[in-house]
Amino acid sequence: MTPSPQLGGSHGGQLGGRTALVTGAAHGIGLAYARGLAHEGARVVMADIDTPGLATAMKQLSDEGLEVVDAAVDVADPESVKRCREAVERRVARVDILVNNAAVFATVPMSRAGYQELSVDEWDLMMAVNLRGAWLMARAFVPAMQARGYGKVINISSGTALKGSASRIHYVTSKAGIIGFTKTLAREVGGDGVGVNCIAPGSTLSEAELDDDVVALRTSAVASRAIQRVQLPDDLVGTVVFFASSASDFITGQTLVVDGGACMH
Numbered sequence: 001m002t003p004s005p006q007l008g009g010s011h012g013g014q015l016g017g018r019t020a021l022v023t024g025a026a027h028g029i030g031l032a033y034a035r036g037l038a039h040e041g042a043r044v045v046m047a048d049i050d051t052p053g054l055a056t057a058m059k060q061l062s063d064e065g066l067e068v069v070d071a072a073v074d075v076a077d078p079e080s081v082k083r084c085r086e087a088v089e090r091r092v093a094r095v096d097i098l099v100n101n102a103a104v105f106a107t108v109p110m111s112r113a114g115y116q117e118l119s120v121d122e123w124d125l126m127m128a129v130n131l132r133g134a135w136l137m138a139r140a141f142v143p144a145m146q147a148r149g150y151g152k153v154i155n156i157s158s159g160t161a162l163k164g165s166a167s168r169i170h171y172v173t174s175k176a177g178i179i180g181f182t183k184t185l186a187r188e189v190g191g192d193g194v195g196v197n198c199i200a201p202g203s204t205l206s207e208a209e210l211d212d213d214v215v216a217l218r219t220s221a222v223a224s225r226a227i228q229r230v231q232l233p234d235d236l237v238g239t240v241v242f243f244a245s246s247a248s249d250f251i252t253g254q255t256l257v258v259d260g261g262a263c264m265h
Ligand SMILES: NC(=O)c1ccc[n+]([C@@H]2O[C@H](COP(=O)([O-])OP(=O)(O)OC[C@H]3O[C@@H](n4cnc5c(N)ncnc54)[C@H](O)[C@@H]3O)[C@@H](O)[C@H]2O)c1
Pocket: 023, 024, 025, 026, 027, 028, 029, 030, 047, 048, 049, 050, 073, 074, 075, 076, 100, 101, 102, 103, 104, 105, 106, 107, 108, 129, 133, 156, 157, 158, 159, 200, 201, 202, 203, 204, 205, 206, 207
């Protein structure tokens, strides 16, 4: 874990004085969340399994003058999560905002195959990272929020959980689970001042390598939207900042779809 030179506490923005931990922050949308939260004054712990990718992402944000710390973690592994919590406690003392964004998706790729073709190993890995990971991270970081009487958990689902999406039943099932996880954790910790909400992004052009297949995939989602354009990681940042800030203090257990109006529920 390498602290950025700026460590020490910015107090500007909506999140001044707060510390956020974003899992899956080395790439794509997680990196955009980390940058957006840091821009609002939060000190941000960037956690990821991809340590070289994390070092690059961390340097990028540090070079932008943002206050970030990196933490290696495999969210699916209880021992790794425990080590991460100990390291984070040593470095930043407290976490006020937990963003459960890490997933088997693009960087750690999911298989796209029919329900009969997926292997048991693929199913189990998906559940271990996308669902168990969120629970293990909550178990590690939420009790201290409860003890302090304030905190925010933001889980990341997917619009596919509300609409269904063929050829990745393991992924969609895990993302549907995140919605129930959000509601239940919200009920368990609401009395201690901890809000738990969920973002369901639409198909987002989050890949670093923009080959023709990726662009075609993300562009194919445009026709179903009220706002007809490709969705980018930055389109999700305002929502994560809102759920992380005191502006959302009386909102909990909710899932907000951010997809340009493809799925209206
Ligand atoms: N991009 C989209 O179209 C889209 C749509 C809906 C929801 N989402 C969700 O948004 C989130 C971010 O997606 P993205 O597009 O940036 O994908 P991504 O694959 O680029 O990002 C996921 C991040 O999680 C990390 N990760 C994977 N396994 C991990 C583990 N075991 N422990 C710790 N970190 C791990 C990866 O290294 C990566 O940095 C995911 O939860 C994804 O399911 C994405």
